[in-house]
Amino acid sequence: MKPQDYIRTSIKTALTACGYTIPDEKLLCLEKPKQAGLGDISSPVAMNLTRLVKQPPRQIAEKIVAHFPVDPFYLEKIDIAGPGFINFYLAPSCLRQTVPDIINEGANFGKSTWGGGERIQFEFVSANPTGPLNIVSARAAAVGDVLANLYNWTGFKADREFYINDAGRQVRLLGESLNARYMTELGSETPLPEDGYHGEYIRDLAQEIIARDSDKYKSLDTTVRCATFSKMALDYMVQRHQNSLDKYRLHYDQWFRETVIRDSQAHSGVLDYLQKHELSYEQDGAVWFRSSQYGDEKDRVLVTSEGEPTYFLIDIAYHQNKYSRGYNKIIDLWGPDHHGYIPRMSAALQALGHPKDSFDVLIIQQVNLLRGGEIVKMSKRAGQIIEMDELIEEVGVDAARYFFIDRRVTQPLDFDIDLAKKQTDENPVFYVQYAHARICNILRFARESGVHLPEQADVSPLQNEQEMALIKKLLDFPEIVSKAAEGLEPHRITGYLHETATVFHRFYHENRVVTEDAPLTQARLMLCRAARQVLANGLSLLNISAPENM
């Protein structure tokens, strides 16, 4: 049994013995003391009970401690501190035991089953196929990928999906823009359409087409030519997106096309359902959805007075389609400019009978790129955007991913290119990777020195401060993974890895691993292996490499 589980069940036993009943399991939650010297695990349960029991928290804590069944294998002592915290000090015997446990669990250490196999879908990036992926997409890509990993680790069945907007006005404009570039390249000057796409990539594609098919399309009727080019440009852009994400080590389970919804008339079904349940009405020649009944600030148009379905209606049908594919929970990652869109989508899905909390949107805040301490100005109109490919090329996949994950997603991010490129101690990616490489090097050194490395060895020689500190840190990993998943907070993982690296470096600095003392050497090698395993597991969760040497 894990020490946390032992403490939780024992608190319950003590509570019943005291005659206290808790209305909510959440009141039992355990914490890590902020301050060193206040124990290893802490319970605020006494403070949580003050209002119910109407007694001072310290008094409650004393009663609980008096009835607590102490098992010396797990606990050294119990304290009451501050306003009424019950602090538990883990016994060295219990701490040491986690070292062989971690080695046995190997790549599975940190995983849990609380998701119960529930299916969850993350849709992210879903950039319009009208231009290359940019920096914000790169952030969303890293975050979405890690979130899916986190949920798979915690016992869910998580999928990644990319939604391709391959229909509508923008695709038409894309075709017309390519047409203009193509015709101009062939000598008949054609202006870009109003709101057309100015980027170089369209000219590149036009040149590619000419190199391959010469002027084959020139004689076509303009509308036919534009339609052909729309499709070609679309396929080209989607392929480009796939290549970029591939390089980023991100692999989607599904690339879903908007035309699948349109072609199947799925949106008509949605419309029928809403009409039948009197959740829509006609006004000024358009069809409106009563989204204000579900908390949106006003009603929204589903079908324009021209008789065209709005993007919103198609999007509802798309989300309905996700549910019909068996997902219990849907999480979308959107850009900050879409936050106003959340209430209406949530309203629509509730109207269709889905539980409110089955749909969640995580807003990924904007990214400012810093070079030489200055914000790099980006303007879409002038074609002045930094592409995801350029960024990866410049700083590498590992650093890019780490920097994007390292900050709370709901917070705007300043991405310092110069720092990410640095191969020095200023760069946190290397700090963590270096700890891993350093451990690999110790193990290598031990082998080369003729030390035999058995599967398991006695860990009882581990007892000094740095050894215990490292073990305690390793022990935290599964809980960090769970909390990062539950709160959609991947930055907890990078934070934890950085701390773990620090504690390891400190241990390394104070203690020589390979020495004349054979039992101690074996025990410390075990500890090194456990630490290496945890660092490797954390890095794999982020899809960042764990190098054996650097």
Added chain:
RNA sequence: GCGCCCGUAGCUCAACUGGAUAGAGCAUUGGCCUCCGGAGCCAAAGGUUCCGGGUUCAAAUCCCGGCGGGCGUACCA
């Protein structure tokens, strides 16, 4: 105007979602290599958590009112 997000060390960010003396990394200053990788370690300095009220055993966190910043406010996608 209205709505959403945000304001924490010089800079970039944390703070286990209401907990104990608000912590890291850069940058600054000063130490540590006959020895498993110094891409490392130790230490100093740095704070009225934007301001003012309120809620309670407890507030950076929740509520109200200011101030400052970002975004949104389409029968576009």
